[in-house]
Amino acid sequence: MRNLYRKPTNLHCNAGSRCSISAVLWSVLGCLFLLHLYSNIDHKDGKVEEVQLRSSLHPQFRELQQAELLNIQIPSPKGKRSPRAAKRRPKRTTTLVDEFMDENSPLRHVFFPGNKSVVDPMKAAGNDSYYYYPGRVWLDTDGNPIQAHGGGILYDEKSRTYYWYGEYKDGPTYHAHKKGTARVDIIGVGCYSSKDLWTWKHEGIVLGAEEKNETHDLYKSDVLERPKVIYNDNTGKYVMWMHIDDANYTKAAVGVAISDTPYGPFNYLGSQRPHGYDSRDMTVFKDDDGVAYLIYSSENNSELHIGPLTEDYLNVTSVMRRVLIGQRREAPALFKHQGTYYMITSGCTGWAPNEALAHAAESIFGPWEAMGNPCVGGNKLFRLTTFFAQSTFVLPLPRFPGSFILMADRWNPADLRDSRYVWLPLIVAGPLDQPLQHSFEFSLWSKVSIYWHRKWRLPQGWSRFK
Numbered sequence: 001m002r003n004l005y006r007k008p009t010n011l012h013c014n015a016g017s018r019c020s021i022s023a024v025l026w027s028v029l030g031c032l033f034l035l036h037l038y039s040n041i042d043h044k045d046g047k048v049e050e051v052q053l054r055s056s057l058h059p060q061f062r063e064l065q066q067a068e069l070l071n072i073q074i075p076s077p078k079g080k081r082s083p084r085a086a087k088r089r090p091k092r093t094t095t096l097v098d099e100f101m102d103e104n105s106p107l108r109h110v111f112f113p114g115n116k117s118v119v120d121p122m123k124a125a126g127n128d129s130y131y132y133y134p135g136r137v138w139l140d141t142d143g144n145p146i147q148a149h150g151g152g153i154l155y156d157e158k159s160r161t162y163y164w165y166g167e168y169k170d171g172p173t174y175h176a177h178k179k180g181t182a183r184v185d186i187i188g189v190g191c192y193s194s195k196d197l198w199t200w201k202h203e204g205i206v207l208g209a210e211e212k213n214e215t216h217d218l219y220k221s222d223v224l225e226r227p228k229v230i231y232n233d234n235t236g237k238y239v240m241w242m243h244i245d246d247a248n249y250t251k252a253a254v255g256v257a258i259s260d261t262p263y264g265p266f267n268y269l270g271s272q273r274p275h276g277y278d279s280r281d282m283t284v285f286k287d288d289d290g291v292a293y294l295i296y297s298s299e300n301n302s303e304l305h306i307g308p309l310t311e312d313y314l315n316v317t318s319v320m321r322r323v324l325i326g327q328r329r330e331a332p333a334l335f336k337h338q339g340t341y342y343m344i345t346s347g348c349t350g351w352a353p354n355e356a357l358a359h360a361a362e363s364i365f366g367p368w369e370a371m372g373n374p375c376v377g378g379n380k381l382f383r384l385t386t387f388f389a390q391s392t393f394v395l396p397l398p399r400f401p402g403s404f405i406l407m408a409d410r411w412n413p414a415d416l417r418d419s420r421y422v423w424l425p426l427i428v429a430g431p432l433d434q435p436l437q438h439s440f441e442f443s444l445w446s447k448v449s450i451y452w453h454r455k456w457r458l459p460q461g462w463s464r465f466k
């Protein structure tokens, strides 16, 4: 999220090759938007269509692979368009993404349904339903909207509890200066606990902003993003890594905090530019062998860097590999399945949503192969914008290998505290449907699919506790 160069629109390009790709993408979005002007979106009648059925998976996961399509009716426009108008290229400045970014858009309710005074849509579905409604307001067990943006989940073996950490953004959205991006002052890292991944109890702010000391990394007018927590089996400590920056995103550093418990308080240790490089969007990944890695966007978001952490997880080592060079990806979310590493990333367009990519690699250091857009269902615009959201974490589901939850953020730059959570089933199964760019030997990799659902729930028996 939040690319380096704030722009009024995201249509400028610096690198030639990227320019043509984004021009095509924006033209496509522009065309689709014109179609949209003649269409009605009806969420309630979302048609369910079975896109793919993988018999290798547990039957209870099949319902998750029934990708829901958005029912869009395109009535024929009344007056015929003049041939000249038909030839005219759509204005690039009016895309559905602009509509999404416009707080006065008539389509606002499509992107941000409901409002905070509405009953918890999850609870309204009934006790034993446990449905996720991507994009709607999610409440904690106290009835307050969950504040855990750009976050991730830790499963704590000791307490057999899930902990969800993220940016606590319940403050006013403002622009620090004319060219500045929309922001909320640092409040801290919110923490929520759950046994069932559905009811979330607020554990408080486990790492808070610094109110007075202006030179401190966590001073409120600075930036704290994408906190992730991993547990160190050797030291018995919970270690939090996060993106630390100033309001202009020029510091580009990574910070570390430590705690004896998953519910904090975390003690802030400091920040650095890892391996001497700028570091913005980031995540950490703990491998099966206990080695943890820091993955961050670097060289002004043009590439990703991956490096192992020290044994205590408190620092990087001198080992680092540059991957996805020149590809300008951010919001990395790593996961592993049957010995293969997978990653979901987004493009760099600030708060605006863009197309996700799945990547795979035999070694975490690469080479990483792009496997295309993993989004299935919804409609084309939903798939080109990752369902109007940006990846932040991929959580494996116990007992069902190959099944995961994709956690993504639907940012609301007009009111960042009201950004929404888009969680969807992510399934690694089935053959790839497009050739890999560079390699031929890894063709045994499975395809990564993220299935759109207006509402969905975890299958019976997914829980570790049963």
Ligand SMILES: *[C@@H]1O[C@H](CO)[C@@H](O)[C@H](O)[C@H]1NC(C)=O
Binding pocket: 114, 115, 116, 117, 118
């Ligand atoms: C939110 O819901 C309340 C109660 O239903 C309504 O009065 C209010 O206008 C709504 N606000 C928005 C922004 O939709």
Ligand SMILES: *[C@@H]1O[C@H](CO)[C@@H](O)[C@H](O)[C@H]1NC(C)=O
Binding pocket: 126, 127, 128
């Ligand atoms: C919800 O669950 C509680 C406790 O398990 C029960 O007492 C209550 O009747 C349930 N409500 C509904 C609507 O199912």
Ligand SMILES: *[C@@H]1O[C@H](CO)[C@@H](O)[C@H](O)[C@H]1NC(C)=O
Binding pocket: 213, 214, 215, 216, 217
């Ligand atoms: C303010 O924060 C900086 C950086 O953490 C620290 O070196 C300094 O001692 C702090 N000043 C006060 C007055 O606490």
Ligand SMILES: *[C@@H]1O[C@H](CO)[C@@H](O)[C@H](O)[C@H]1NC(C)=O
Binding pocket: 177, 246, 247, 248
């Ligand atoms: C950020 O940039 C603006 C405009 O370029 C400048 O006025 C401001 O001082 C900068 N702030 C920081 C914290 O660097």
Ligand SMILES: *[C@@H]1O[C@H](CO)[C@@H](O)[C@H](O)[C@H]1NC(C)=O
Binding pocket: 299, 300
């Ligand atoms: C990153 O951007 C800054 C500010 O525009 C510039 O000074 C620096 O040279 C850039 N670094 C790279 C590696 O492109």
Ligand SMILES: *[C@@H]1O[C@H](CO)[C@@H](O)[C@H](O)[C@H]1NC(C)=O
Binding pocket: 315, 316, 317, 318
């Ligand atoms: C982290 O490691 C680097 C070398 O890899 C070292 O220069 C630095 O001092 C270490 N930082 C801390 C806080 O130990």
